[in-house]
Amino acid sequence: MPATFLAAALQAAEETPTVNEPGGFWGAIAGWADAFIGVFEQGGATFMGLVTGIIPTLIVLLTAVNALIRFIGPEKIDKIGEMAARPGLIYYPVRYLVLPFLAVFFLTNPMAYTMGRFLPERYKPAFYDSAVSFVHPITGIFPHANPGELFVFLGIAAGIIELGLNETDLAVRYLMVGLVVILIRGVVTEFITTRMIARRDSELQEAAA
């Protein structure tokens, strides 16, 4: 835009008399005004880029996934919630990997946390930790799950796109590492919760005795 403007000005310069650059007081004011409006022109260009670059694909994707969720029916995952409540080592991945993934995918943030109602009290904090830690890693590929907080991923991905690299690679790895992280978080938080409940119970017993 400035380049074409300059070119037009150079062409016009041959015919029209040259005008002196504004100097002194008014020049300073004009300089300030230029800098002021420049900030918003820059912001406007960024906004235009975001709207035309992200919104169209996002709208189509969100509509398709929203429709898919309606067809399947979110109540279908209730069974997995009941299964995840079972004790035992093999149910850790169900509780802190499969259930949070399905809950965040189908129920989205923040309704995903309602799936905790199927679990015994001692697993609830760990499930919340696991589910809430997944609401950003999922947005790289499934933005419908948390449309209000897209820019954790999109902000960084914008830099990758500007370098001409493929941001989907990043989105896939973000999702994969996210899954490993929520499993670890679930296990660690469950361990800490169990310890804290045990300590609280023993304190209560001491107080009673």
Next chain:
Amino acid sequence: MSTTTTSPKRGGGMSGFNTLLVRIGKAVGGVVGTLYQAGRDTIDTVIRNILPFMAFIAVLIGIINGVVINDRTIGGWLAHLIEPLASNLVGLLAISIFCAIPILSPVLGPGAVIAQVVGVLLGTRIAEGDIPPQYALPALFAIDPQVGCDFIPVGLALGEAEPETVEVGVPAVLISRLFTGPISVVLAWLASFGLYSSS
């Protein structure tokens, strides 16, 4: 009599055809209605959640890239601060531990606004080449150990937890983040090998 014997048969055929029509109509109507409602929800989300945040981000970027102080944009000055932290593993670990401090994490959490602003900042720096692109993945985890730390009581209440569970759960999650935050950064760093690396 003959009409009474034949009419149920013919009527049966007609009503069978009718039920088929009704069934098809209902199914198609259901599909179209669901798709239409999904589109309505989507546009609602875009207008309510996505566009306002984009406007906010656009103003922020305008200020970061447009305001010049001492011949350098604000982004340039910030890059000076962030670059040594965000372009190596130790710095990213430091960011993640800072965000996971149990007193700070609930303050940094709300709406993930801080994480999103820092994400956009880091994105502009990656675009400028100040931060190498292979640090994008660990950075995503380094700026986010505080996710949901402001929301623990509400989240647990949504899961129908007892008040006693909330009492234990809030500190349990906050303390857990102190360990799992840095672990997530290391995992992401390991997983970023071969991603955008110039060979």
